[in-house]
Amino acid sequence: MGTLLERSMRGWLDHLRVERGASPHTLRAYERDLRRYADHLAGRGIEDPGKVAEGDISDFLATLREGDTDHAPLAASSAARTLVAVRGFHKFLTLEGDTPDDVAAAVPPPKPPQRLPKAIPLDQVERLLAAASVGDTPKSLRDRALLELLYGIGARVTEAVSLDVDDIEFESATVRVLGKGGKERVLPLGRYAAEALSAYLTRARPALATKGAGSAALFLNQRGGRLSRQSAWNVIQETAKRADLPGHLSPHTLRHSFATHLLDGGADVRVVQELLGHASVTTTQIYTMVTVQQLREVFASSHPRAH
16 A cells, blocks of 8 residues: 555545546656655655655755756756645645645745847848838838837837827827836837838828728728737748748847847946836846846857856
8 A cells, every 4th residue: 555655645646636637647747746756755764744844845846956866957847847746735635634734835936047038139130120121012111110110119019019100209209108007108219210110101001091991000900900919920920031030030029139239239227127118127137138148158259268
């Protein structure tokens, strides 16, 4: 029958299978995770789940991350998934009254490493914009204006497609954007974006508007209605393909590039925070990590004593 610990683990797995309808794949994954956990506790002479302390679980998590003689170190995401099984098991024991306290509840899962935003170099941005401006059709003029605006003001794609014509002020060279939480910000409009928008509004939007029932939207689709978020994604992906750019590009790529290029050019991080509409400067500081990484790469490849 095994130890009390092993029987308790089997009871939880049976509960998941019968009462919760867990899939065979999920059950196999949890069983594998619990087997490793049981081995860890056995190495400490623990065969009764009631004898497990919070420190035993914290040490198990550390072992997952650092590895041991039988296992390679796990990434934060994989270790967190294993901890989910352990925490589920101990919560079950507490709810069943088998243990007085849930000793795993206070053990936090490891945080995955912060992913750096993806930005593309300026020459690739220029290639993308050049590919969007091929031809003189209403669609090509619209696409060029959309991409120039996304890169020119660092707008989120939802913010860009939500713009109305009246949100563009050519005289003051500004754009009024409604961001997350209904927070409005007024952004400077650069010359390239202004010229692309002017060409679109005078030579393309009227033709698109005749196909619809009338819309205040700045960017219109082929039927005269407001351009959707998904259509904006399609615009950048189709244009990136024509420009023969590597990797997967999205509207957010242009937002990331906007922020990174500003910081590379010496802009203050709090100014970039305001331009992006971030509630906290901590969010914006992620972009400074990108520029530091770029400095490391240049240093490593260029300095004679870097290695």
